[in-house]
Amino acid sequence: MSVKTNKAKASATASISAVAEHAGVSIATVSRVLNGTKAVNADTRARVEAAVGALGYRANALARSLMRGETRLLLVLVPDFANPYFAEIVKGVESVTRENGYGLVIAEASQTLSRDSAALDSLYNRMADGVISLARFADLKPLLQEIPxxxxxxxxxFVDDSDVPSVSIDHRQAAIDAVQYLLNRGHQRIALLSASEDYRWARQRHAGYEFALRRANIPIEPQLVRVARGTDYVHGMDAAGALLAMEQPPTAVFAVADTLAIGAIKAFRRVGRRVPEDVAVMGFDDIPVAQVFEPALTTIAQPVRELGAAAAQLLLKRLAGGASESLTLDHALIVRASA
Known part of the structure; x- marks a missing residue:
């Protein structure tokens, strides 16, 4: 029994050098057979494969990848782990990368971009083959210049003046569609709950809001535009509270994220304002909770998982040496009970 146990331990820890010695070839030849990087004659290949079988050698996948100059890992930079919108995008990314033999490393964007970040070190050391970024692209420009x-x-x-491919929807047009829907329902005083306009999508949605109002000959009232401190539910509650304090509060609210819209509804309820009877609320994203929240949220639906899947496909295409062009996917207006 002890002899068999020792052999089992030996085979479990067999090295590539042991395989080479057993087969009577060089380590480089074993590597060529295992990785298929160069042609090896049939007799040599058979000896190497026999040695692998006899010793029970299992090549380390990461080591093989590093020898080929790749790790089979992709980094996904996420601005806010608490926001279900980003979680749905990551699910879309993972659906593609899993089928193609890639693993994911999910990192919080602001921490990754700090100078003492371990994730940032991994980028400099090329421990990830590529990056899918959901973060503010302006923050990434210095890093893109350092690791071109x-x-x-x-x-x-995304940003217009970058050669980095992107996948998105037409945020401006989607916002126009949202506000036009509220206008068609007879609303004249429509507020905007926006997010930090360091994000390009937030600027585009704000621009669409203003365009729709001007097209309807409704003057822009700056006091009806509130920029939330973040996109969590509580930030929607805080921003909506400022609207409630107005002498002439809005009859409708367009929020640039479902999380802000749901937070706004909670704030309105606390002071006895009914949705949609007293104030209509329109969201953006169509996160999973939007259809089960009461009242169910009227919103702009982004094809969230499709966005993630398309981003992964673009990146894999780039890694394969192909050219990747930016994509714009379709959005949809989902009418439910809140507006």
Whole structure:
């Protein structure tokens, strides 16, 4: 029994050098057979494969990848783990990368971009083959300049003057559609709950809001525009509270994120304002909770998982040496009970 146990331990820890010695070839030849990087004659290949079988050798996948100059890992930069919108995008990314043999490392964007970040070190050391970024792209420009050959793809957030491919919807047109729906329902005083306009999508949605009002000959009232401190539910509650304090509060609210819209509804309820009877609320994103929240949220639906899947496909195409062009996916207006 002891002899068999020792052999089992030996085979479990067999090294590539042991395989080479057993087969009577060099380590480089074993590597060529295992990785298929160069042609090896049939007799040599058979000896190596026999040695692998006899010793029970299992090549380390990460080591093989590093020998080929890749890790089979992709980094996804997420601005806010608490926001279900980003979680749905990551699910879309994972659906593609899993099928193609890639693993994901999910990192919080602001921490990753800080100078003492371990995730940032991994980028400099090329421990990730590429990056899918959901973060504000302006924050990434210095990093893109320092690591120019690392493949990047932007998802939802992007900048016009960058050669980094992106996948997104037409945020401006989607906002126009949302506000036009409220106008068609007879609303004249429509408020905007916006997010930090460091995000390009937030600026585009704000621009769409203003365009729709001007097209309807309704003057822009700055006091009806509130920029939330973040996109969590509580920030929607806080921003909506400021609207409630107005002498002439709005009859409708367009929020640039479902989380802000749901927070606003909670704030309105606390002071006895009914939705949609007293104030209509329109969201944006169509996160899973939007259809089960009461009242169910009227919103702009982004094809969230499709955005993530498309971003992953763009990145894999870049990694394969192909050219990647930016994509714009379709959005949809989902009418429910809140507006």
């Amino acid at each position: 050959d690392l493949p990047w793809v932007a998802c939802s957030e």
